[in-house]
Amino acid sequence: MKKPKVYIETTLFNYYFDTDRDAHADTVTFFKECASGKFEPYTSTYAIDELEDTQGDKRDKMLALISQYNVTVLAASEEIVELAKKYIAEGAVPQGSQTDARHIATAAVNDLDKMISLNFRHIVKERTKKSTGAINTLLGYKVVEIRTPMEVIDDEKTRYHIGQDSRDSTQD
Numbered sequence: 001m002k003k004p005k006v007y008i009e010t011t012l013f014n015y016y017f018d019t020d021r022d023a024h025a026d027t028v029t030f031f032k033e034c035a036s037g038k039f040e041p042y043t044s045t046y047a048i049d050e051l052e053d054t055q056g057d058k059r060d061k062m063l064a065l066i067s068q069y070n071v072t073v074l075a076a077s078e079e080i081v082e083l084a085k086k087y088i089a090e091g092a093v094p095q096g097s098q099t100d101a102r103h104i105a106t107a108a109v110n111d112l113d114k115m116i117s118l119n120f121r122h123i124v125k126e127r128t129k130k131s132t133g134a135i136n137t138l139l140g141y142k143v144v145e146i147r148t149p150m151e152v153i154d155d156e157k158t159r160y161h162i163g164q165d166s167r168d169s170t171q172d
Helices: 008-016 026-034 046-054 056-069 078-089 100-110 126-139 157-161 165-169
Strands: 003-006 040-044 070-074 114-116 145-147
Touching: 003 100, 008 026, 008 046, 008 056, 040 046, 040 100, 046 070, 046 100, 070 078, 078 100, 100 114, 100 126, 114 126, 126 145
Parallel strands: 003 040, 003 114, 040 070, 114 145
Antiparallel strands: none
16 A cells, blocks of 8 residues: 655644644644554645744754654755745635745645645635646646645544444443
């Protein structure tokens, strides 16, 4: 079975170290699953630029995750910039959120399967998923699934609650 190619958006690097956030543990699990070979992880120079804007020791730790988990860094391109502009012009991503649009466009231009993000403000939104998918289809790009780490990791607790079968519900 082919490993899904996943784009790791900037928020995941932050949540990896932000132990006060609910998604911290799932983010760490996601990175571990990348290391175990479940996913083929990618990020971009756009994410690197955002990480480098972080102050102090946390910046170095976040950047170290790239080599620690063998994350391939994809280069910026004019094709990515143009697709991102289209997302903004069509209202798929808000005006002023060029980097967020470039993250999605990087995944599309590089033919990745999924984008993993915890940016609920501009990326992990139903409108963004539908609109970028429609634009990608119209322009001949693959529709990139936009997901959270919680949606893609193998988490027994999540599967138990979501996929609980009748045997589980009848036990004392």
